[in-house]
Amino acid sequence: MPKIVDHAARRQAIVEAYLDLVRKQGIGSTSSRSLAAQLGISNSLLWRYFNDMNQLLVQSYHTIIQNVDDRIMFAIAGHRGVDAIRRMVHELLPLDDVSRAEARIVVSFWGLEVTKGTRLSPSAHETEAWSSILETLLRQAAEVGEIAHADDRTLRDTAFAIMALTNNAQIGYATKDDDAVAVRTEHVIGRMLTAE
Structure with missing residues (x-):
């Protein structure tokens, strides 16, 4: 009788092994x-589980995004306003071993999108979704007086700026291996959230 294989579980095991290898030896040194x-x-x-390396890269990228999203949801559960924003920002920044490794991988993948045209993120869905969460949390903070009241456009722009700062910190860490960028970014965003 042929062995029954759980293809989804096997694909995920391959992705996890790939991410582990990339963390250890870098994306350029990790081959099939x-x-x-x-x-x-x-x-x-x-290649029974993936059509090619690009498909494996896409799955790996989305696994990281899902992991970050899960951590964000856990961190902000039961929290509102500025407290929740600070918790969310902490999860987006490369401030611990896991998020530092993820930053290296994600930034490497972004580089492949530019240099090889590999479409790793078919849309900016995660950025839009996280910006939307930030906008909601900013609105909560304004309603209770934690930050100055602002119109919808200003809240959207502030959420966009926070996302841009966290992305910049990931790039800074991945390219310079410098913790100071993420620490400073967390401090700058904290100052942005101080009520006037």
Whole structure:
């Protein structure tokens, strides 16, 4: 009787192994052969689960985004306004080993989008979704007087600015391996949230 394989679980195991290899040796040094060796399978077996490396990259990118999203939702659960914003920003910044590794991977993937035309994020959905959450939290903060009242456009612009700052901190960490950018960004955003 043929062995029943859970393809979705196997694909996710391949993604996790790929992300682990990229964390350890960098995206440029991680090949399909090194991944297959890590998994203890043949290179050809790897492509039974993915059409090509681009498909694996897309799945890996989305796994990271889902992990970050899950951490954000956990961090802000039961919190509102400025407290929730600070918690969310903390999850978006490369401030611990996990988020630093993710920043390196995501920024490397963004670079591949530019240099190779690899479409890793078909849309800016995660940025839009996180900006929307920030906008809601900013509105809550304004309603209770934690920040100055602002119109919808100003709240949208502030949420956009916070996202731009966190993305910049990820790029800064990934390219310079410098914790100071993320720490300073957290401080700058904190000052932005101070009531006038």
